[in-house]
Amino acid sequence: MITNLTNSETTWARKIWISYWYIIGVQLLAQLFSYLFLPYDAQVVEFYYYVLLFPTLKMSATVGLAWIVNKYFRKYSFHTLVVAGTILAILIIRLNTDIRIISALFLLPILVSVIFYRSRLTFFSAILQLLGFILLYIGDESYRSHLSDFDLVAIPCFIGACTLLAINIMSRGRELQEALLKTMTAKQELMIQYAIMRKQAQIDSLTHLYNQASFYEHFDMALTYSGERSSSFFLALLDIDNFKTINDTFGHLIGDVVLSRVAQIIKETISSNDIAARYGGEEFALLLFETDVARAIKLVETIRTTLSSTKHEEMGGKVVTISIGITSYEPGMSKETLFEKADKKLYKAKNSGKNRTVT
Structure with a gap:
């Protein structure tokens, strides 16, 4: 019945x-x-x-x-x-x-x-x-x-x-x-596979941050959005100090552990609205939104000081430091100009003693 x-x-x-x-x-x-x-x-x-x-x-x-x-x-x-x-x-x-x-x-x-x-x-x-x-x-x-x-x-x-x-x-x-x-199930499986593949194509396999190509996509969107609304955001470039020495001394596997640990600290510090990417070998890039100068600097300083106080057992208790260059977007600024400004500040941080932030 x-x-x-x-x-x-x-x-x-x-x-x-x-x-x-x-x-x-x-x-x-x-x-x-x-x-x-x-x-x-x-x-x-x-x-x-x-x-x-x-x-x-x-x-x-x-x-x-x-x-x-x-x-x-x-x-x-x-x-x-x-x-x-x-x-x-x-x-x-x-x-x-x-x-x-x-x-x-x-x-x-x-x-x-x-x-x-x-x-x-x-x-x-x-x-x-x-x-x-x-x-x-x-x-x-x-x-x-x-x-x-x-x-x-x-x-x-x-x-x-x-x-x-x-x-x-x-x-x-x-x-x-x-x-x-069956057709709908197969379509859903394809969509899931596509989503997984797309995510894999966007994410760095070691650090689980965005990769360089995906970073540029977000960078372009941020420029377009801020340009249309005359708003601002911050670009920060982070580079691990003496990373070649770490690889040469402790090996590339330990170097990978250090990269993963730096990425984890970055993820735990930034907000859900921000974008973090592994830009190069030991270099990271951040796009910081919905913040002002003081809070943006405080955020990257938190990343730097947290890392500099973290001891790595794999390296016999030694610490790792990073240098940071950070700059803000101004209406009308091109992508190349903004990136060049941040890169110059990172270069200055490296050349003025490392383990510091230049703004």
Whole structure:
């Protein structure tokens, strides 16, 4: 038994209930139009009471009662829809027994079941239509009189064939659904792989900071943004002092440890809005945003002093220092000019004793 409906199924169930009311309205208008504008063999009282009013009330009561059951007994929602559709079809068929094709209305509940892609519901609907046909044939002489011997065989066969077709349609729909799901899953995997590859292309594998190419992308965006808004940012270049000596004395593996440790200190110090990159071998570049001169200098000084007080066990407890050059962007300044200014300050820091910041 179905106990829970998805949001989509609830929406479609509501649409079907509305469709039932629409069918009742169309049936009423069609009967009225036929009586007023086409040859119609019925007296006024007979038509309005027994053709128009009473059948419409029965149909409305059927749909209304079924809707109440559906509202308070949600686990029977689909079955209530099918039963209501079956009764609605029988009432309309009884009212129009002289129309041979009217028996096709037995397909209405079967079509309803197909919408929800539930095979058991479709079989239930088909059995209900066959029972409805048999009861209508036995209990309604007018309907029976309009059927030929061929109809007695054709209508049940027609219901069975349409049920089989409905099952095939649902099977095909499930295949398409599975194929679509596989395609979407494959697309998501490709997107994830692309994101991973793009990140790998942007990140330096040793320090896990941005690489030089990615740094220039952010540098260009920063220049464009600041140029359009006449705002400022800071460019800082950091270089590990005597790094060649470290490699020559302790080996390149220890040199890599030092690079990683410097990068970690940088990451722990800057804000989430700032950009840090490994610009070259032992050189790093920072783009500092949303700050003023004093805070920018304090930030890079924090990096420098933290590193200079960090002892490296791999080097026998020795410390490593860095030199820093920092400058601010001014509206109209080119990328080359800004970088050259920062590079000159770094060069000055190196030549004036190292382990210092020049601004």
